[in-house]
Amino acid sequence: MIRAGIRAILEMTPGFEVVAEAGDGREAVELAREHRPDVAVLDVRMPRLDGLSATRELRRALPGTAVVILTTFGEDEYIVRALDGGATGFLLKSGDPRELLTGIRAAADGAAYLSPKVARRVIERLGRTAPHQDTATAAEQVAALTAREREVLALVGAGLSNAEIGRRLHLVEGTVKAHVSAILTGLGVRNRVQAAVLAHKAGIVTEN
Template sequence: MTGGEEPAGRQDADAAPGPLRVVVADDQPVVLHGFAAILGAAPDVEVVATVADGVALLDAVARTAPDVAVVDVRMPRLDGIGATQRITAEHPGTRVLVLTTFDLDEYVYDALRAGASGFLLKDVTAGRLVEGVRLVADGAMLLGPSITRRLVSDFAARAGAPDRASRATGLDTLTPREHEVLLTVARGLSNAEIAAELFIGEQTVKSHVSEVLRKLGARDRVQLVITAYECGLVG
């Protein structure tokens, strides 16, 4: 990259795919450097920055335009929830994968509501960590069953009746293919897995997902999962 150019992040579909660009944020040095070493050893992953607090994370994301930010929940200056909210709002090309000690941590739940694409426990295996980054970069979600149930319950309780009715009505506007895509998203499949299952290209999957989000008035794939659960499409 020459001086003054902005980092490009993921390359377009017509270019040869480059490595996944990842930023790792954790205030525990052993965890930070351990996860960075694991990810950096993967042939298709490049760790472009490691940081120890949320403010430094925002700066790193702005500078490096990573595909995925692997974010600890509890960090100084700005915690993982606040950082996730800022990243998803200001850098939509970067997906957030949250790290936590407990799978029912309320902070993780809040981070998912803030726009994170999923979570992993800190005792995750090396293989699962790399796989998780790949899945999140590809548009999948990493939501455990307990977190999914809590998300559905909370949104059902907090969302207004008009909002729920609007999304339910939106289901009637989906084409048969879009309905199939919604069901696969609700099962947590990545774009690549959806493409393989439905025998269509990944770019076509992305187009369908975008259209489903628009028709249902959903912000992200998490809300698509919630809609599918609320409407009884999955259970």
């Protein structure tokens, strides 16, 4: 039912094309290898191969395919693990359909997207598993960035792509990429998702 609902939403929206639908994680990987989609949407819990394992396989085999993970409130611990697997989007199954579209668009554009509710749960989870990385520490790390880098980081946390950030801040995309690279280095994180989590934890992300 969830797959049917997602497919219906995407097929009714201009700019989206559903190229395949899988019944389990192993089939999802095989179909992705065949069709090479821009984005693969995976549930955390799937038969034969779970979403975390499927994410790792997809990212190794198809680095050009972004992965968006669907989760429930009870599965926030999996989201932290999925960060290391290379997922770039995290959405709630029960979320607003517009959020689904936003998250998939962001992933296709190379951006990270955390559903606001998911972001809060991830931050809480990170706080329990890494208590030294508290809100104050995150704020201190972010404060060490330049004013422009903090502006860019806030928009990364809001799920905007480099092109969207450029339009918002009146910068060319190459300049945004340079800022993002400097931000990742300055914060000591490996990817945009981890930077987005830190932005949320520091409290600099506002509603679009």
